Amino acid sequence: MPVRQTQTRRDRRIKNEMFYGRDWAGITLEKFICFLDRYIRWYNEKRIKLSLGAMSPVKYRQHLGITT
Template sequence: MGYPRDWKGTTIEQFIEVVDSYIRWYNEKRIKISLGALSPIEYRVSLGLAA
Protein backbone atom coordinates (compact mmCIF):
# COMPACT_ATOMS: atom_id res chain seq x y z
CA MET A 1 0.00 0.00 0.00
CA GLY A 2 1.31 3.37 -0.94
CA TYR A 3 0.67 6.40 1.20
CA PRO A 4 -0.47 9.07 0.66
CA ARG A 5 -3.11 7.92 -1.78
CA ASP A 6 -5.65 9.79 -3.88
CA TRP A 7 -8.96 8.00 -3.30
CA LYS A 8 -11.09 10.22 -5.61
CA GLY A 9 -11.26 7.70 -8.46
CA THR A 10 -11.79 4.69 -6.17
CA THR A 11 -15.08 2.81 -5.97
CA ILE A 12 -16.51 1.75 -2.63
CA GLU A 13 -15.77 -1.88 -3.55
CA GLN A 14 -12.11 -1.08 -4.30
CA PHE A 15 -11.80 0.90 -1.07
CA ILE A 16 -13.28 -1.95 0.98
CA GLU A 17 -10.89 -4.40 -0.71
CA VAL A 18 -7.86 -2.25 0.19
CA VAL A 19 -9.01 -1.75 3.78
CA ASP A 20 -9.82 -5.46 4.17
CA SER A 21 -6.38 -6.36 2.83
CA TYR A 22 -4.72 -3.98 5.31
CA ILE A 23 -6.74 -5.32 8.25
CA ARG A 24 -5.86 -8.90 7.26
CA TRP A 25 -2.16 -7.97 7.08
CA TYR A 26 -2.34 -6.08 10.40
CA ASN A 27 -4.06 -8.93 12.25
CA GLU A 28 -2.28 -11.89 10.65
CA LYS A 29 1.05 -11.11 9.03
CA ARG A 30 2.83 -8.13 10.59
CA ILE A 31 5.83 -8.98 12.71
CA LYS A 32 5.67 -7.76 16.29
CA ILE A 33 8.89 -7.44 18.27
CA SER A 34 6.85 -7.57 21.50
CA LEU A 35 5.56 -11.00 20.42
CA GLY A 36 9.07 -12.36 19.98
CA ALA A 37 9.33 -11.23 16.34
CA LEU A 38 6.30 -13.34 15.40
CA SER A 39 3.13 -12.34 13.61
CA PRO A 40 0.02 -12.30 15.82
CA ILE A 41 -1.14 -15.62 14.30
CA GLU A 42 2.26 -17.27 14.74
CA TYR A 43 2.26 -16.08 18.35
CA ARG A 44 -1.17 -17.56 19.07
CA VAL A 45 -0.13 -20.84 17.44
CA SER A 46 3.04 -20.88 19.58
CA LEU A 47 0.84 -20.64 22.66
CA GLY A 48 -1.32 -23.51 21.44
CA LEU A 49 -4.28 -21.26 20.75
CA ALA A 50 -6.40 -21.58 17.64
CA ALA A 51 -5.89 -18.77 15.16
Protein backbone atom coordinates in the same frame (compact mmCIF):
# COMPACT_ATOMS: atom_id res chain seq x y z
CA MET B 1 -21.21 20.66 24.20
CA PRO B 2 -17.58 21.01 23.08
CA VAL B 3 -16.19 18.74 20.40
CA ARG B 4 -13.47 16.40 21.65
CA GLN B 5 -10.85 15.20 19.25
CA THR B 6 -9.36 11.88 20.27
CA GLN B 7 -7.26 9.56 18.23
CA THR B 8 -5.62 6.30 19.15
CA ARG B 9 -2.22 5.26 17.90
CA ARG B 10 -3.89 2.62 15.75
CA ASP B 11 -6.08 5.28 14.10
CA ARG B 12 -3.01 7.37 13.30
CA ARG B 13 -1.14 4.32 12.01
CA ILE B 14 -3.94 3.44 9.58
CA LYS B 15 -4.01 7.01 8.33
CA ASN B 16 -0.25 7.17 7.90
CA GLU B 17 0.25 3.74 6.37
CA MET B 18 -2.87 3.44 4.27
CA PHE B 19 -4.28 6.81 3.36
CA TYR B 20 -1.47 9.32 3.01
CA GLY B 21 0.64 9.20 -0.11
CA ARG B 22 -1.95 7.36 -2.19
CA ASP B 23 -4.05 8.63 -5.03
CA TRP B 24 -7.61 7.62 -4.20
CA ALA B 25 -9.13 9.35 -7.23
CA GLY B 26 -11.21 6.93 -9.25
CA ILE B 27 -11.36 4.29 -6.51
CA THR B 28 -14.87 2.92 -6.05
CA LEU B 29 -16.34 2.36 -2.63
CA GLU B 30 -16.23 -1.39 -3.19
CA LYS B 31 -12.52 -1.32 -4.06
CA PHE B 32 -11.82 0.88 -1.06
CA ILE B 33 -13.66 -1.51 1.27
CA CYS B 34 -11.67 -4.46 -0.14
CA PHE B 35 -8.41 -2.56 0.31
CA LEU B 36 -9.32 -1.59 3.88
CA ASP B 37 -10.31 -5.17 4.71
CA ARG B 38 -6.99 -6.51 3.40
CA TYR B 39 -5.07 -3.90 5.39
CA ILE B 40 -6.91 -4.69 8.62
CA ARG B 41 -6.39 -8.44 8.15
CA TRP B 42 -2.68 -7.87 7.51
CA TYR B 43 -2.42 -5.56 10.54
CA ASN B 44 -4.20 -7.99 12.88
CA GLU B 45 -2.87 -11.31 11.57
CA LYS B 46 0.38 -11.03 9.64
CA ARG B 47 2.22 -7.93 10.85
CA ILE B 48 5.43 -8.74 12.71
CA LYS B 49 5.44 -7.48 16.29
CA LEU B 50 8.57 -7.21 18.38
CA SER B 51 6.51 -7.61 21.55
CA LEU B 52 5.54 -11.10 20.31
CA GLY B 53 9.13 -12.18 19.79
CA ALA B 54 9.29 -10.83 16.21
CA MET B 55 6.39 -13.06 15.17
CA SER B 56 3.05 -12.28 13.63
CA PRO B 57 0.05 -12.66 15.94
CA VAL B 58 -1.00 -15.83 14.09
CA LYS B 59 2.46 -17.40 14.34
CA TYR B 60 2.67 -16.41 18.00
CA ARG B 61 -0.63 -18.15 18.77
CA GLN B 62 0.59 -21.23 16.88
CA HIS B 63 3.84 -21.10 18.86
CA LEU B 64 1.80 -21.12 22.09
CA GLY B 65 -0.37 -23.94 20.79
CA ILE B 66 -3.43 -21.71 20.55
CA THR B 67 -4.92 -22.06 17.09
CA THR B 68 -8.23 -20.76 15.87
